[in-house]
Amino acid sequence: MPGYRKAVAILMFAVTAWYSEARAGDTPTYSISIVPQFDHRRIEAIWRPIIERLEPMTGFHFQLVMEPTIPAFEKALNAGAYDFAYMNPYHYVVAHRLQGYQPIVRDVENDLYGVVVVAKGTGHRSGPSSQRSGQDL
Numbered sequence: 001m002p003g004y005r006k007a008v009a010i011l012m013f014a015v016t017a018w019y020s021e022a023r024a025g026d027t028p029t030y031s032i033s034i035v036p037q038f039d040h041r042r043i044e045a046i047w048r049p050i051i052e053r054l055e056p057m058t059g060f061h062f063q064l065v066m067e068p069t070i071p072a073f074e075k076a077l078n079a080g081a082y083d084f085a086y087m088n089p090y091h092y093v094v095a096h097r098l099q100g101y102q103p104i105v106r107d108v109e110n111d112l113y114g115v116v117v118v119a120k121g122t123g124h125r126s127g128p129s130s131q132r133s134g135q136d137l
Helices: 002-018 040-058 070-078 089-099
Strands: 029-034 061-065 084-087 102-107 114-118
Touching: 029 040, 029 070, 040 061, 070 089, 084 089, 089 114
Parallel strands: 029 061, 029 084
Antiparallel strands: 084 114, 102 114
């Protein structure tokens, strides 16, 4: 689980940098989904604290969307259903091709790498610094 702590810190920095100019009274809600490779309770235990830290830092709400199965996640992801998603590289390749999802953070501390992507049309193309795009963080 130590890799998640680093990914959490990077994700919070990236989202905070992008959305730091929140307008008063305007509180958008962004969906975030995680590929369901674990039991929903474990996903909730890992990601709920991340969301709870992101919300006051950004001024936005994040709705954690958990699909019942990996095929259900893939179907929704490939339809562009999420604003943010955490997935493995295979899912990213397909989601990028079908919906234009862009990577903003990747987890490199595990044997199977993961990436956090942002939906096409948000205006965001890379992390806080374009010079860091695609690099290990």
